[in-house]
Amino acid sequence: MSRPTIAILGAGSLGEIFARGLIRAGWEPSDIVMAARREERAREAAEHTGVETLLDAALAATGRDVVIVAVKPKDVHTLLDSCGETITSDQLVISLAAGVPLSVFEDAMPSVPVVRAMPNTPAAVDEGMTAYCAGSHADESAMARADEVLRAVGKTMQLSEDLLDAVTAVSGTGPAYIFLLAEAIGEAAVREGLPRDAAEQLVEQTLRGAGILLSESHKSPVELRAQVTSPGGTTAAAMHILEEGGFRALVEDAIRAAAQRSRDMGASAAGTD
Template identity: 60%
Template sequence: MKPTVAILGAGALGEILAGGLLRAGWQLEELSLAVRREERCVELTERLGVACHLDPVAAVAGKRVVVVVVKPKDVPALLDQLKGALEGHQIVLSLAAGVPTTVFEKELGQVPVVRAMPNTPALVSEAVTAYAPGRYVTEESLKEAASVMEAVGKTVQLDENLMDAVTAVSGTGPAYLYLLAEALTDAAIREGLPRHAAQLLVDQTLKGTGALLAETELSPIKLRAQVTSPGGTTAAAVHVLEEAGFRAAVEDAVRAAAQRSREMGEAASEDDS
């Protein structure tokens, strides 16, 4: 069963989510959007056909799942607007990075709040979203909130204290792979390949490898062993990457992103106290 959905903050991610829900079979009248600027509302209604409101309270009326997709810094102002407007049956699904469920519970009372971190492959319905229940969430409300994110990809339930790690791995993850794609394409061009061919080779290699990782039961170690013969080209390349500290650099990058996510979350909680 598809829950009705209000998307508060139909910016980049909010619009991607609305598009994904429509592709997954949600009907126009099962959705509503809210933004602050009238021109953005007009643009969204023209593009998606979904009702758009400048007042978030109007957008949430009659909707089961209320998705919060405003920037973390705009969450307090939105919660001020929403105070007293939610009914007992409504579930808040927050995608705002780093904002704890307690911030919502403090402002809105004993409402079910689910915190989730998706990523931008949602645009092609290939996101991965980790979600964590707040204090007042029931099994049923958790399932309904998860079903919204399943419309744009895969989901996994975790404890809220792991959300900073999720942000650093899959939330930020596309940027790591874009950087790899950029570096690999440049290297291919330096080896003499024409740009269009270099891009196709790199993009499809990433896509195909991702599909193998996701669809086979094999670990990355086993899959890598399959393409590495002793003294061969892959062994030579991997040796250079290991010597250059590739693995340590990835670990440091993830640690830095998780730390930044924690700092941003602490700032969001302090703003609210």
């Protein structure tokens, strides 16, 4: 199967991440086109990626096998008004817009296969995690095509649409939780007397090492934590403070708030709020 040609509507940060990732995965820049809404942004995006960037989303989408929607959720309706009618049932639309339900796309483009996906920014280093779900016209070959495109920047997982708000809160927003933790540990390290650059290196490699260990050891987080927690030791002292301060409950509340925000954005996009 030859690589599908791709239009990326919305040449913002995620649009650029996908353009670059697709090129690293073997797409020719000429197989991709992006659409921006401002000339300055179009010029920047073309310079950063080497991909032609047009100011006309309908023109960019015309005739492309796959159309990736990478505008902010609030801009989806305007985008669909401008190009929904030019997209045909032999094309595949992949929406990356957080919270926006499949129904918004299917109402605007009846009979067009649509996939709704939730990627995350580690896609920039081919370590993304994207969960996606099928619209009512996305058959097996459309899903295989969606997977081929989304896999270019990391791992993929197919789930039902009702779970995508939870996915948004866990893996879509997830990198920000880790970055906040990195900041907090780094600041504490400096307060303990470590030079800032040493603190940054310690934090970076610790998060990287712990992430790889978690994914490659086939052990649960509980087992891995137990391995570094001797009775009465330093880790036990730290864990006690985190548990006493309500760390778990705080994480749970944060994830619930992110999932609810995704549901609210979806209801607002679908006009059901």
